[in-house]
Amino acid sequence: MIQVQNLRKEFGPKVAVNGISFTVEKGEVLGFLGPNGAGKSTSMRMITGFIPPTEGSVKVGEFDMLENPIPAKRLIGYLPENAPSYADMSVRGFLAFTAELRGLSGDAGKKAVNRVLEMCFLENVQHQSVETLSKGYRHRTCFAQSIIHDPEVLILDEPTDGLDPNQKHEVRTLIKKMGETKAIIFSTHILEEVEAVCSRAIIIDRGTIVANGTPRDLKMRSDQAGAITVKLVDGNGEAIKAKLSHLNGVDRVTILSERPLTLRVWPRKGSGSDDVSRGIADMAFQERWSLQGLQVEEGRLDEVFRSITLPDTKSTKEETK
Amino acid sequence: MNPTLTIARRELKGYFASPVAFVFIVIFLLLAAFFTFMLGGLFERGEANLLPFFTWHPWLYLFLVPAVGMRMWSEERRLGTIELLLTMPVTPWQAIVGKFLASWVVVGIALALTFPVVMTVNYLGSPDNGVIFAGYLGSLLMAGAYLAVSAMTSAMTRNQVVSFIVAVVICFFLILVGYPPVTSLLTGWAPTWAVEGIAAFSVMTHFESIQKGVLDSRDVLYFLSVIAFSLFTTSVIIRAHRAG
Structure with missing residues (x-):
């Protein structure tokens, strides 16, 4: 048309x-x-x-x-x-x-x-x-x-x-x-x-x-796309981070906030978010973590928008801790 | 319905929705009466014609007509409606002519409302109504020329005041080049053909011969070509403005 x-x-x-x-x-x-x-x-x-x-x-x-x-x-x-x-x-x-x-x-x-x-x-x-x-x-x-x-x-x-x-x-x-x-x-x-x-x-x-x-x-195209956000009621952040890092297919883990404890898990390139999130759920069950939420990020348009239209300034690779 | 007429009708409604048309008509009538009876001495002259009425029109229009025409395009530009209007299935030319016609009708209505002066001279004596008709026609054509100039200046700017002032200056110039005191100043040193050539550009020269009752096609053609030229320039200005 x-x-x-x-x-x-x-x-x-x-x-x-x-x-x-x-x-x-x-x-x-x-x-x-x-x-x-x-x-x-x-x-x-x-x-x-x-x-x-x-x-x-x-x-x-x-x-x-x-x-x-x-x-x-x-x-x-x-x-x-x-x-x-x-x-x-x-x-x-x-x-x-x-x-x-x-x-x-x-x-x-x-x-x-x-x-x-x-x-x-x-x-x-x-x-x-x-x-x-x-x-x-x-x-x-x-x-x-x-x-x-x-x-x-x-x-x-x-x-x-x-x-x-x-x-x-x-x-x-x-x-x-x-x-x-x-x-x-x-x-x-x-x-x-x-x-x-x-x-x-x-x-x-x-x-x-x-x-x-x-x-x-x-x-x-967002950096966040495919990352998994894990929310727990309580627990030791560093210890959980270390455990999650050893999970199959996990690239890196960051702590977003201590209370409530929120972590973001980035799957390795090539491994699916679904498999990794299943792994996290199993681990949470075995370790008796009080899991509150588990979500695969879709990626955010505003982040894509910013990273595309602001090539001169540093694009936000990671969210602030 | 023809888009030109649709636009003209909307414009006309706009003139009467705002006080512009009423203020113009009332002031025009008051001033026309003042000039005709007080300065022109219509009664004292003891002649049954409307010369004292028409003589003042070039000067009367000089300030009043640009006041009518100043909003024609500047208002569209200020409000941004020009973008709406020119993305309609309408050619710029149709919009220009439609707007011009509407403003001309406003002036025409004001002119028509001076009919009591015609009745007065007809009651008091037996004037040549053909000459009076010619005078009215000449006056209307002159108003059209001023309006077309105002349309052109209002397309140049989004500021109505600027549009008004520039229009007055151009119209003043059109009067002056044929105004006897100015032409006699020129005859002192310039050759006759040059003086006449310059005076031929003046509304005065052409309006005077029409109001004497001589409806020469050259005079009519003069006013029509001023209108056509100014409206054409308006379209050029609008196109240039859109092109950036």
């Missing part, structure tokens, strides 16, 4: 986006991650046709954004960063205006407006002018605008920014549901959002893609 090829954008001497390529198909929700100023918004602006790329091409459906912008834009719903809207209009009036620009006038327009008012929980404020609304409502008004024509492609720049936890949850559920039938790209700073909603994630740093995969794949 969306084909981005070798997209590049220069602002004067500064390269904001440096040759990114990816595709998004229908039924996919692509998370766009990256530190501030990495080029996320600039990329989205180029994909939606707001700013022309210096190089490269964007294809939406079968239409090229540069050569055939109007039909390409027709397929897209776009929520820009900071969710702008006309302050002097009522919520309803604003949505009716965008519906009309999308070619939905008269009854079809009214229906579309009512549909998104309901979907975005805006019915109570529909006659209020946008400038009197709180940030969350304004945000949802602009979000409503992006889905008013039930587009095949949705581009959302920080759709949950400024929402309260309940609203965040609603929007995430909505995105996930719409992601079943649409091609969606959304950017965010919140990593748990990526795990909750995305079928794939791209991490972009200084204008280039540094990682591209499912949230699961990305998490596997």
